[in-house]
Structures are given as C-alpha cells and as structure tokens.
Amino acid sequence: MKRRGWSILAGVALLAAAYGVTATIPSSELVKAPFGVRGAIGDRIVSQPMIVTVNEVFLADEVELDLWRGTTNGVWFVADATIAATVEREGVDVELYLDGVEYPSSSRADSSTVDGSVVDPGFPMTGPILIELPADVVDRPGARSAVLRISTGSDPRLDSVIELVIDLTQLDTDGSVELEPTRPGER
C-alpha cells in the first residue's frame, strides 16, 4: 500500500513537472535573441563580428552634416562612434531601444553617418550616428536605461551585438550642432 502511495505521488509530481516544462518553453524570439556584449561610453567593446568605441553621446535640436541640415519635430540622439570589423566585411546597423520601443538610426543624412556603412577588419571608421526621438523622450518611461544596440544587420537573431545602456536624462542637449562626416581611422 505504501509503495502504491509513492507511485501515485511520483506520477503526480512527473505530471506537474511536465506541465511546468511546457508552460515555461521560451518563445522563439527569446531562443533566437542576440547575445549582447555590454560596455560604456569610451570603452572598446568587442563582439564576435565588430569592435566598437562610442566616443560620445548627446541630444541636439538640429544637426548639420556636410551640406545637409537635419531639422526635426523631436530631438536628435547623436553618437560619435569608431567601428571596425573583426573577421570580414560587415554592415553597420544601429537602433535605440526605449521601454520596448525600437527607434532605428536615421538614413536622412545619406552616407555621411557611420551606421549603414560597411567596415573591414583593420580599418576602423569614425563617424556620427543619428537617431530621431520624440521631443519628450527624457520624460518617457525607460529614458534612464535606453539601450543603444550596434549590430551587423537588420536581423540580429543569434548574433553577437554590442549594447550600451544610456541614461538619456543625463545627456546634454545642444541647439544646432555641426557634425564631422564618417572618416577613416580612430578619433
């Protein structure tokens, strides 16, 4: 009788465990999530495909880049970054995540920004990254822990990506800023 009791208990426990396993199966999005390599402003951050140093970040109401003048109803998130590939030619893709919302880097400045360009091993490129954000971004939830992600393409699944956590509320906001276009070498 005692043995039967243990068998029933074991059966119930196994059923509960099976339910627990099925209920906690991670989503495909989580299973294929990129591997984030984190660092801070000024750090030389190395992921599997690229080496990145974000030299500075700030906010600006208006930016000038070559002959282009970037106006916005919101505010520009501006970063200056040095990026090189580690193994082979890579594209550069940048987004800012704020409270689950993705803000892609702007392509309005054409090819003068470092995002959207290609980089080769041993040939660092330095240039600006521009992301257009809502005017009230610093008051939004998550503004203290925005994540700047730099990766090799628009599909970062299972890829190694570089991430910096940035407190937008602590950034200086400039009026109009003239930026240096992307150029070879480090800053």
Next chain:
Amino acid sequence: MTAWLQKNRWFLIALVVLIPAAFVVSLIPRFFPYFADQPRPEAVELGDVVRYSGVDIQLTQLEVLDGRGFDAPAGADVVVATFSIDVIDPPEFTICDVTLVSDESGVEREWKSELFIGDYETPDYFETTCNLTDVGRYHLQMVFAVPHGEVVDPEVQVTSSDALPRVLRLS
C-alpha cells in the same frame, strides 16, 4: 546497494548507451548537415595549376605592396593577386568569389577585392572580375586593401558556388 546495482544492471547499461545515442541523434537534422556544408579549403601552391569547378586555375603572382607608394587609403597596403584562368568545362551557373585571407593577427581575417585602390593601375591586359562560366582563357588581376604591415604572407581564397564545400586557398 550492490544488490540494487546487480538487479538493475541491464537498465543502467542501457542508459549509458541510450543517453549518448539520443544526443547524437539530436544532432542529425541540423548539426551534421551544417558541418558537411562548411567550406573545406584545399591548399594550392603559387604556380600550380588546379582543376576546380571545370576551370584550370593558376595563381601566377601574389604581391604585398606598400600602400604609401600608391596613394592608398590611410593605413592600407595593397595586395595584388594575378591568375591565369582557363575555363574548360564550366557549370551552367556559378558565382565566383575571391577573397584575401590572413591569420597573421592570430585570428583568420578576410578582405574583399576592390576595383580601385589609390592610384594603383591594373594593366589593360587583365580582367578584374572573376568569371568561371564563359569557355576560354584569360588573365585575372585583383587588388585588395589590407591594414599596413599586418599582412605579409596572405592566401587567396577562390570559391565557386557550384563546387562548394570545396574551396581553394592559393599562396
């Protein structure tokens, strides 16, 4: 305990066999095909002729030039690879890819060819893009920009999509 082991020995032996077997079986659908598709480089000496994808390929010269003499981008040297190509029995369709490979920095890195680097001029006699589908013989010269002083003894990797996973490493 000994009696318990004795009583269950066949079950325990089965576990020892079945657990590794289950692991191997789980690799069959994805890992083994992935592993089989990985490029398999074949070393070819400078000057040797090798039949690849129905084409006779010979690397005739491989030079690393100081980029400062050619107004190359800052910090770049110029690598010039010259081939003799004889397309004999080509596939109907293939994509040819030529890259420069070097592991001299401790990690294997590769560079794509460039159409122009500084004022280095490819003689008109040479083709500058790889074609493995039109029957005939031609001479090919490709140029690569590499970090100054970091690449001394590179290899050229030639890939024909039709012949994968076999790839050539010429040096």
